[in-house]
Structures are given as C-alpha cells and as structure tokens.
Amino acid sequence: xxxxxxxxxxxxxxxxxxxxxxxxxxxxxxxxxxxxxxxxxxxxxxxxxxxxxxxxxxxxxxxxxxxxxxxxxxxxxxxxxxxxxxxxxxxxxxxxxxxxxxxxxxxxxxxxxxxxxxxxxxxxxxxxxxxxxxxxxxxxxxxxxxxxxxxxxxxxxxxxxxxxxxxxxxxxxxxxxxxxxxxxxxxxxxxxxxxxxxxxxxxxxxxxxxxxxxxxxxxxxxxxxxxxxxxxxxxxxxxxxxxxxxxxxxxxxxxxxxxxxxxxxxxxxxxxxxxxxxxxxxxxxxxxxxxxxxxxxxxxxxxxxxxxxxxxxxxxxxxxxxxxxxxxxxxxxxxxxxxxxx
Amino acid sequence: xxxxxxxxxxxxxxxxxxxxxxxxxxxxxxxxxxxxxxxxxxxxxxxxxxxxxxxxxxxxxxxxxxxxxxxxxxxxxxxxxxxxxxxxxxxxxxxxxxxxxxxxxxxxxxxxxxxxxxxxxxxxxxxxxxxxxxxxxxxxxxxxxxxxxxxxxxxxxxxxxxxxxxxxxxxxxxxxxxxxxxxxxxxxxxxxxxxxxxxxxxxxxxxxxxxxxxxxxxxxxxxxxxxxxxxxxxxxxxxxxxxxxxxxxxxxxxxxxxxxxxxxxxxxxxxxxxxxxxxxxxxxxxxxxxxxxxxxxxxxxxxxxxxxxxxxxxxxxxxxxxxxxxxxxxxxxxxxxxxxxx
DNA sequence: TGCAAAATTGTAAGCGCTTACAGTTGGTTT
DNA sequence: AAACCAACTGTAAGCGCTTACAATTTTGCA
Numbered sequence: 077x078x079x080x081x082x083x084x085x086x087x088x089x090x091x092x093x094x095x096x097x098x099x100x101x102x103x104x105x106x107x108x109x110x111x112x113x114x115x116x117x118x119x120x121x122x123x124x125x126x127x128x129x130x131x132x133x134x135x136x137x138x139x140x141x142x143x144x145x146x147x148x149x150x151x152x153x154x155x156x157x158x159x160x161x162x163x164x165x166x167x168x169x170x171x172x173x174x175x176x177x178x179x180x181x182x183x184x185x186x187x188x189x190x191x192x193x194x195x196x197x198x199x200x201x202x203x204x205x206x207x208x209x210x211x212x213x214x215x216x217x218x219x220x221x222x223x224x225x226x227x228x229x230x231x232x233x234x235x236x237x238x239x240x241x242x243x244x245x246x247x248x249x250x251x252x253x254x255x256x257x258x259x260x261x262x263x264x265x266x267x268x269x270x271x272x273x274x275x276x277x278x279x280x281x282x283x284x285x286x287x288x289x290x291x292x293x294x295x296x297x298x299x300x301x302x303x304x305x306x307x308x309x310x311x312x313x314x315x316x317x318x319x320x321x322x323x324x325x326x327x328x329x330x331x332x333x334x335x336x337x338x339x340x341x342x343x344x345x346x347x348x349x350x351x352x353x354x355x356x357x358x359x360x361x362x363x364x365x366x367x368x369x370x371x372x373x374x375x376x377x378x379x380x381x382x383x384x385x386x387x388x389x390x391x392x393x394x395x396x397x398x399x400x401x402x403x404x405x406x407x408x409x410x411x412x413x414x415x416x417x418x
Numbered sequence: 419x420x421x422x423x424x425x426x427x428x429x430x431x432x433x434x435x436x437x438x439x440x441x442x443x444x445x446x447x448x449x450x451x452x453x454x455x456x457x458x459x460x461x462x463x464x465x466x467x468x469x470x471x472x473x474x475x476x477x478x479x480x481x482x483x484x485x486x487x488x489x490x491x492x493x494x495x496x497x498x499x500x501x502x503x504x505x506x507x508x509x510x511x512x513x514x515x516x517x518x519x520x521x522x523x524x525x526x527x528x529x530x531x532x533x534x535x536x537x538x539x540x541x542x543x544x545x546x547x548x549x550x551x552x553x554x555x556x557x558x559x560x561x562x563x564x565x566x567x568x569x570x571x572x573x574x575x576x577x578x579x580x581x582x583x584x585x586x587x588x589x590x591x592x593x594x595x596x597x598x599x600x601x602x603x604x605x606x607x608x609x610x611x612x613x614x615x616x617x618x619x620x621x622x623x624x625x626x627x628x629x630x631x632x633x634x635x636x637x638x639x640x641x642x643x644x645x646x647x648x649x650x651x652x653x654x655x656x657x658x659x660x661x662x663x664x665x666x667x668x669x670x671x672x673x674x675x676x677x678x679x680x681x682x683x684x685x686x687x688x689x690x691x692x693x694x695x696x697x698x699x700x701x702x703x704x705x706x707x708x709x710x711x712x713x714x715x716x717x718x719x720x721x722x723x724x725x726x727x728x729x730x731x732x733x734x735x736x737x738x739x740x741x742x743x744x745x746x747x748x749x750x751x752x753x754x755x756x757x758x759x760x
Numbered sequence: 761t762g763c764a765a766a767a768t769t770g771t772a773a774g775c776g777c778t779t780a781c782a783g784t785t786g787g788t789t790t
Numbered sequence: 791a792a793a794c795c796a797a798c799t800g801t802a803a804g805c806g807c808t809t810a811c812a813a814t815t816t817t818g819c820a
Contacts, residue, residue, distance in 0.1 A: 082535070084806055095770045100808060110768060127536045131476035132806035135775045140473070141540070142516070150505060156498035163492060163519050167526075172540060174484070175517040177505050184509075193424070194469050198483070198514060306703045339707045361648045362704060365681045426776055437800045442778060452798060474776035477805045767816065775808085783800070789793085 083124045092120035103128065104138075134197075142172035143201040143223075143386065146188065148208070148273045150177040152304045153332060153360055158205050158227060158379030165383035171390075174199055178207065180271045180303070189213045192220040201386050204229060205379070206238075208274040225386035227378045228275050230401075235385040237402040239373045241275045244406040245282030248355045248371045249327050251408055253290055256417035257325035257353060260287065261298035263312045263337060265329040268301050276304075279329045279357065298323055302333040309336025310343075317344050324352055324417055331356035331363050331370055338366060338413070348413035355414050367412030374404050425466045434462035445470065446480075476539075484514040485543040485565075485728060488530065490550070490615045492519040494646040495674060495702055500547050500569060500721030507725035513732075516541055520549065522613045522645070531555045534562040543728050546571060547721070548580075550616040567728035569720045570617050572743075577727040579744040581715045583617045586748040587624030590697045590713045591669050593750055595632055598759035599667035599695060602629065603640035605654045605679060607671040610643050618646075621671045621699065640665055644675040651678025652685075659686050666694055666759050673698035673705050673712055680708060680755070690755035697756050709754030716746050 085103070089096045094113055102109045102117035109117075120126075130141040145162055147155045163173050178185045188195065189209065195202070201223035209217070209229075217224055218233050228238035252260055262283045265276025280299070287294055297319055302312035309328055316323065317340060326348075328334035334356030341347050341354075348354040356363060359372030381402060427445070431438045436455055444451045444459035451459075462468075472483040487504055489497045505515050520527045530537065531551065537544070543565035551559070551571075559566055560575050570580035594602055604625045607618025622641070629636055639661055644654035651670055658665065659682060668690075670676035676698030683689050683696075690696040698705060701714030723744060 082806085086806080096807080097771075097809080098769055101769090104808090108768065113768080127533070127539070129477065129806050130540055131473045131482070132775090133808075134473035135471070135477050135777085136806075136808040137775065138808060145517070150502040151498050153498075156493050156495075159517070160492040160519055160521075163517055164521060167518070172516045173518075174514045175487070175501070175505055176509070176515075177502055179502075179506060191469070197469070198472055306707075335704060335707065342707070362677060365648075365677065365684070424776085428776080438777080439779080439801075440799055443799090446778090450798065455799080471776050474805090475778075477807085478776075478778040479805065480778060762820090763818100765816100765818080768814080770813070771811085773808105773810090776805105778803105778805085780803090781801085783798100785798075786796095788795075790791100 082129070083126050085126070085128070087124055088117060088120045088126050091124060092116040139200050140198055141170070142174055142199045143203060143390070144174045144176050144195060144199045145203045145205065146176045146178065146207055147205040148178050148271075149180050149304075150175065152330075154304065154330070154358060154375055155205060157375040161376035161379035162203055162205075162383035165380050165387065169387045171387070180267050180269070182271060189217065192216055192222065196220050196222050201225070201390050203227070203382055203386050206274045208272055208277065223386060223389040225382045225389065227382045230278070232399070234399045235382070235389065235401075236399065237378055237381045237385065237404065238275075239378070239404050239406050241278035242282035242285065244357055244371045244373060245279035245327070245329065246286045247282075247406065247408050248357050249283045249286035251355060251369070251410070251414065252325040252327060252353055253286060253292075255325070255353060255414060257323075258290070258292055259298075259321070259323040259325070260292070260294070261300070261316050261323035261326045262294070263300060263302035263309055263326065263328040263333045265304050265333070266301040267303040268308070268311075270301075273304065276329055283327055295321065297321070302328065302336065304330045304332055306332050306336040306339070309333030310340045311336070313337035313340035314343070317341070317346070322352070325414070326352050326354045328354065328356045331358040331360035331368060334368050334370070334413075335360075335362065335366060338368070349415040353414040353417075359409060363409075364411070369411045369414040370409050372407045372409050378404060424471070425468045427468070427470070429466055430459060430462045430468050433466060434458040481542050482540055483512070484516055484541045485545060485732070486516045486518050486537060486541045487545045487547065488518045488520065488549055489547040490520045490613070491522050491646075492517065494672075496646065496672065496700060496717055497547060499717040503718035503721035504545055504547075504725035507722050507729065511729045513729070522609050522611070524613060531559065534558055534564065538562050538564050543567070543732050545569070545724055545728050548616045550614055550619065565728060565731040567724045567731065569724045572620075574741070576741045577724070577731065577743075578741065579720055579723045579727065579746065580617075581720070581746050581748050583620035584624035584627065586699055586713045586715060587621035587669070587671065588628045589624075589748065589750050590699050591625045591628035593697060593711070593752070593756060594667040594669060594695055595628060595634075597667070597695060597756060599665075600632070600634055601640075601663070601665045601667070602634070602636070603642070603658050603665035603668045604636070605642060605644035605651055605668065605670040605675045607646050607675070608643040609645040610650070610653075612643075615646065618671055625669055637663065639663070644670065644678065646672045646674055648674050648678040648681070651675030652682045653678070655679035655682035656685070659683070659688070664694070667756070668694050668696045670696065670698045673700040673702035673710060676710050676712070676755075677702075677704065677708060680710070691757040695756040695759070701751060705751075706753070711753045711756040712751050714749045714751050719746060
C-alpha cells in the first residue's frame, strides 16, 4: 500500500470546479457560500475522502482542532470519570483532547499556566477540572484568547459548572453534628505537600462553617491532609488515631480518603460507626458496598456539561455574553458509618 | 497587555546573525552546526523567549509534538493509572498527549483506526493500552509511519510491555483449583455488548487452560461478561447466583469486577469465602481492605515503561530493529476471599 | 430595462518552519 | 601553489490552509 500524496483542498477545488477559497469557506460552513457550491464541495470532498490538515489550518490562523483538559491529577476516581465524560463530548464534536495532568505539583501548574501562548498554540480551548488557579493565572487565561470552561471553580470569568462544594461539605458535617457529635476531625483533600485541589478548599471551608455555626472550634491537629487517594486517607486517619484526643466523628473530603480511613480504623482494631462516625463526599461506586455515608455528587454530568459549554463557546466565539454558572445538586446519603453519639 | 506578534524563527536568525536555516537546524540539534552557531542560536532564542510553532513545524514536515494514548475506556482503575503514568513520562519529554478513549465501542475503534492518516496528521506516535486490534488494523498501523508502542499486546510488530495475562489468569484459577474447587465460574473482562479488552481475552484463555489441565470443563453459563467495572461485576455475579448450579469458586478477571461480585454476594445473603471462593486480578488499592485474594500486576510501571519505549523510538526513528517485548511479573496474593473447599 | 447594492466567487499573499541544493570557508593533499 | 575536501551556512521553494481584497454574478427596484 503505497503512501499516496495527501488530498488537499486544491484537489477538492479542482473536482468541484470551484476555487480553493470557496472550498475553504464551504468546508467551514461560512455563510457566504451558495447552496449549490456548498453541495458541490461536500460532494467532491466526500468522493476524495478529503481530510483537512489541522496543522495547515492552524498555521493559517484557523483552529487547532484540539482542546486541553487540565486536571490536578488523573488517577483519582473523580477525575477519571470527569475526563472520560468530557472526552466523549469533545470526541463527538470532532475535537482532539490533549490531557494535561498537573500531577499535584505546583511546578507543573506554573509551567502550564505560565506559558499560555505555548498552550494557545496547540489548542483552541481549555477545560479546567477543579484546578486551583491564582488571580493572575485566571486573568492571564482570560486574556489568552483561549476559550475556557471549568468544573468546580467559582468566581471565574468563564462558563463554569459544579456543585457547591462548600455546601456539600457543610451538609456532610452538619449530618455529623445533628447526630450529636461535637469533636470532629476532617480529612482534607489537600495533599501532603501542601498542594490543594480547588474543591478541597471549599470543602474545608464548608466544614469549618458548619462547626462555627454550632459555636464549635476545630483543633488544628484534627484537620489533616489526605489528598484524594485511599492511601492518603489511610495515612491521615492513622495520624488522627495516634492523637490523644480521638474525635467522635470524621468528615473525609472525598470517599476515597474515606475508604482509607476505614482501613486505618480496622488496622487499629476500631471501626465506624462504633468508634467514630465517618462520612465521605462523592458517592463512589464502592461506597454503597462499604456502607460509607456520604454526600453524592453527579460526577460524569459535570464533566460532560462543562465540555458541552466549551464546545458551544468554541462553535460561536461571538457569544461573548457573561459567563454562565451552573450549580448541580448534591444529596446526603446516610449509610452505616455514621450514627448518633452515645 | 497587548498581544504582540509572535517571535518567529526569523527573529532568532536576525538576532543571532545567522540564517533561518541554520537556526532551524541548531534548534533541532542537528549535527552539522558549529558549536559557535549553536551557542549563538541558543542564546538568541533564550533572549527572545522563542517558542517554535508546532503547527508550522508540522506543516513543513516536522514533528507534531504530540502522541496519542489510546485506551478501550478511561474510567477503570487500570487505565486511569496507566494513562497518568504515561502522561507523566510524555509530558516530561515535552510531548503533548492526545487522549483517545474507545469507550468500549467497536464503532469508535473503527473510526480511529480506520483513518490512520487523520491520526498521523496530528500525532507522531501512538501508545496503545490493551487495545484489541484485528490483523488488518495492526498492519495498517505498522504501515502508517506512526511510532507505536503498547501495553499488553502480544505478537505485535512494535515495542510492547505487559504482563502475561494468560499466565496471571492461570495463576489465579490454579489457586482456586489447588484449594480443591472444581466448579468454577469466571467473570470475564468482556463487556456486555461483546466488546473485549485485549487482556480479557488472554485472561479467559488462561482460565480455560487451567481448567483443561485438570481435565475440567467449563459450563457456558458460568462464563459471564462483566467488563471491568464494579457494576458489571455485580450484574455478572447476580446472574451466576440465579443459576441453579452454583459454582464453589469464582475468578473475576479484574479486581473491580471482583468488588462487584462481593456486592452481589452480599445482596443475596452470601459471602466469600463461605459460600464461594473469589479471586480477582490486579491488586487494586481497595483489595487489601476488602480481603480480596488476587494476582497483583504493576500497573503504573507498565504505562510508564511503554511510554518510555515510545519516547525512545520517537527520538531515534532510525533504530528500526525488531520490536522489544517486555514481560513484567505478577504475584499471587492470598487474602480472605479464597479458602479450601469443604 | 438599467443600475446600484448584495451575494458569490476568485486571486494572491502570507502563516512559521523544514529541507534540497547551492554556496562558502578553511584546511589538506600533491 | 593549485586542486580538493570536509564542514558549515545560506537560498529559496514549498507544506495546505485562511483571508483581505478584488472581480464577477445576482438581485432588487425604480
């Protein structure tokens, strides 16, 4: 099978009997092309199996045909789900997805967002998944000319969809409070190295607010970084167990950390809800089985929704009205790891 | 902050006092450039903060600066891990990763591999993760000019790393056999729709071989598709439980399906190992906690290893010797869901 | 029916980089 | 010292597509 010369727009022009320029316009569905020409071009392109060269298009000022999906990390359940959901939407609209994992490293984040021009050169848009950007990065991104949409970022000048993380955390914490607990610990989504996923900040805030509303204070030793992995949750819970003051209830900022906490408890001969009440946040597929009480959030929906929003922007950049902000609901799910304080 | 005209290779040429051509060569570290010129160019590029345009490079016949990571789906634990590990390797080498999830749909697979030219246009290489390709797709890919490396594909004309899935499954099954079980069921990695991930085929083969070696036959009703999700495992196990002939042991082709099986058992008032012995394959982080016996495989290692192989190929396309094949080891881990048949 | 305005279509100039091929330069060889 | 070479460097022709701007065809109306 010899490698044939690629079919270019010129071939289509020739076959359709129109000029390259008209073909180019027809191919991109620009308005000022007659229906007849449009049809001829479509027909010729079809016959020739013509595929545009994204590189050439890009170079000439067109679209790259790609968007970037940026996530703090790609291994946790939440991100894997959101990424897949978004990828599906993008793929169906013909966009390539460049995956960029920040790997929980501020250095990687700085590298990516510190050189937006480089990014803008390879993609037309960016989908941010719970990425924690500082004010400068936000305004740079806004000014970069890239279309942007995000999952889980409030107060941001572009389309955004998410849950109210603070409220979700508040709901979980409040559940604990209502069960009569007042010595609470929290396994935050922050990483050990200090990095934090955006949602984890809000969740911590929600936790704190719930306590404050009950005039409770949080002992610093009982706020421990777990990240969003099972292993992190396990380490964090182990740390809490080593504490002289055992809390009677624990809020894990994500279910995976909650699973880890369950492990740590078992390793120490304890369990939930007997020794401590434990509640997570996410509603991971395993949670039902583990009996983990939690606050459920629609994960794939968020990814898909945001991806759709971005596709729309990309399709019609002129629609430059103010950013849309969509909040999806969460729901408390009581299972077996929480119960009334005795 | 006005959007300045981009710095091109011409600017670098001007500043360095050399021709565009020499600059281009110096930038790409081609051999025939004097050290002096090389230094001047590096210096000028540095000063100007020059960033090459990948689109232009591509159009002119250079590299796209991107590779594609293709996975049957992106949500399962295995793929999320492998993808992240690979992404890290690629990102560190400066490659963009285009994520392509086949979403377990043959149609998507056909679309992607049926038009390799389109793919070749946007990426220089492809990393395949347990993708099940037919002979034609393999040879087309081989002929496409794309650099290829894969995880978990045997007998393929390019670099490959993986575990011996058949042997791993054989090991798991044999463990069951050694415990005295002879009525075995298997939850295969095949999807309900008939799609199969490459590894799941080999695992099924390994299961069958183990039985055959003990002169045992498999009842068709006891070979059920579970895919590689918790939910799939749950459905599959439920189906088995509805069977009149309950097996005394079950091999789940992946731990996640095993978790689902555990759920189904519980929903039916049964449990492992009392009612059936259950063994998985993967060693998912939850498996320890669940007490799930399994066969452990190094997941991130496989992704990173294969990514490195691909990077090497990409860096030196001339090294066209025969494909390397690396087999990583697996290990039986006995936990609590398997025990001797009573 | 005739002419300006509107709608289409075509011409041609790049976009920034790679690369075949044509110089240059300076050291060797005879 | 003339003739050669090897090692560099420069010239210029694209890669395939977008897009001002010009040219042409239609259409709308008086």
